[in-house]
Amino acid sequence: MSNTSFSTLPLQAALLNNLQDLGFHNMTAIQQQALPAILEGKDIIAQAKTGSGKTATFGLGLLQKLDVKYFRVQSLVLCPTRELADQVSAELRRLARSIHNIKILTLCGGAPVGPQIGSLEHGAHIIVGTPGRVLDHIERGRLDLSDLTSLVLDEADRMLEMGFQKELDAIVSKTPYQRQTLLFSATYPDAIAALSARLLREPVRVTIEEQHNQDTIAQHFFQVGGDEASRMAALRLLLLKYQGQSSIVFCTTKRETDDVADFLYKAGFSVLALHGDLDQKDRDHTLVQFANGSACVLVATDVAARGLDVSSVDAVFNYQLAHDSDTHTHRIGRTGRAGQQGVAVSLYGKYEDYKIGTLEADFDMKIQPQPLPSPDDIQAQPSHAKMATLQLDGGKKHKIRPGDIVGALTASKQLQGDDLGRIQVYDIWSFVAVKRELAKTALRLLQEGKIKGKTVRSRIL
Structure with a gap:
C-alpha cells in the first residue's frame, strides 16, 4: 500500500466520496502507477498478480469516463472464468454505488441464456463476461459494441491459456478502432506480447514487482x-x-x-x-x-x-x-x-x-x-467448518435481495445478524452461510416463513 491518496487523482467527487465510505484511502502500487495514465485515456499493459487491486484500477477508469445518460454499452470487461466475472461485476457495482441508474450486466457461459437476452434488450452501460458467451451474443445480434469506448482484458494470460485467442480476436473486430484498451496479466509470455502488439496503441507499460515474498x-x-x-x-x-x-x-x-x-x-x-x-x-x-x-x-x-x-x-x-x-x-x-x-x-x-x-x-x-x-x-485434529450453507430456490429474478434473507432469518430473534455469514444472490437461487450449529434452526425459519410474501424452498447443502 502506498501513501498516495485517491484524492490526488482527477476523479469525480461522487467516486471519491464512495471510496472514502468503502475504506479505500491510499492507493496500491498498481493503482498509483496505472490510474493516472488510464484517466488520461492511454492504453495500458499492466503486469500484476491477483490481489494487487487491479479491479479497482480499471474500474475507476471505466466509471470516471462513463456517460450514464447515454444508455449504450460503453465498456466491456472480458474475464477467463465465470467466477472471476462475477467477482469483477460485484466490485464494479460497489465502486459505482454513488452513480445513479448505472447498469452493469454479467454475461457468462454456464448461466441461463434467457435472462441474459432479456437484460440485453433493456440495455446496459458496462458488460462483464467470458469470451465465449460474449461472442455468442454478438454473433446473434443481441450485443452491439459500436459505441464502446473502453475494453478491458482481465487475466489475459489465462484467457490465452484456456484457448480463447480466436474469441478475443473476433470480439475485438466488432469494437471501434478509437477505443481505450487496458490489458491486465499476471505474466508476460510471448503470446501476451503478440496480443498487446495487435490490440493496443502506444501503451503505457506498468509492472508491479512480485507482491508475495518471504515476508508475507x-x-x-x-x-x-x-x-x-x-x-x-x-x-x-x-x-x-x-x-x-x-x-x-x-x-x-x-x-x-x-x-x-x-x-x-x-x-x-x-x-x-x-x-x-x-x-x-x-x-x-x-x-x-x-x-x-x-x-x-x-x-x-x-x-x-x-x-x-x-x-x-x-x-x-x-x-x-x-x-x-x-x-x-x-x-x-x-x-x-x-x-x-x-x-x-x-x-x-x-x-x-x-x-x-x-x-x-x-x-x-x-x-x-x-x-x-x-x-x-502432531496432536491437532482436522479443522471443522464454522459455517453451513443454505440454498434458497429464489434470486434476483424473484426480486430477492440479501436484506430480505437477513430479515427472514432474524425477524423471530432466534437468530442474530452475527449468526449469518456471506449471502450471495444469483438469478434463480441464493445462498446464505449460517453458523453450523444453527443451520437446522435457520432452515426451519425459512421453511416456515415467507420472503417477499412467498414461501421459498430451501435446503442445507
Missing part, C-alpha cells in the same frame, strides 16, 4: 516417497500442522483431485473437490461453500481455481509441484494477501529436482527440504 508467505518444501500412499500421508500430516481455517490443495489432474479429496474426507477433513468435470451446478455449490467458510479444504486443479472469490486463504498446499514458476506463483499468491501472513507447502519427489532447480533460479532462493513432522508430534 513462508514457503516450506518437503521431499516425499514416489508412491501415492506416502505423498497422501505426508499431506495429511502437513495439513494438520499448517491448515488453519481455509486451505487449498493444488493437484495436476482431475483424477488426482478426486483421489486426494476422498482420502482427506475419510481422514476427517472438511473438504471439497473442484475440477473441470463438475457440472456448473456442482461447481457453483463447491465455490460458494468454500468461499463462505462451509468447508475448510478445497482440492483443486489450477484452471478450476481461477477466479475463485476468496480474499485470502491460510495456507496453500502443492500436492504436486506446478509445471512452471508462473503457475507456482499463481498458486501461492492465494495466501498472504493484504499484508496477512501466509503459508505455502510444497511436496516433491526425488525425480523432480529439475523443478526445484527452476524455482530456485526464478525466485532467487535456495530450497532446502524440511523433514516431515512426526505423527507423534
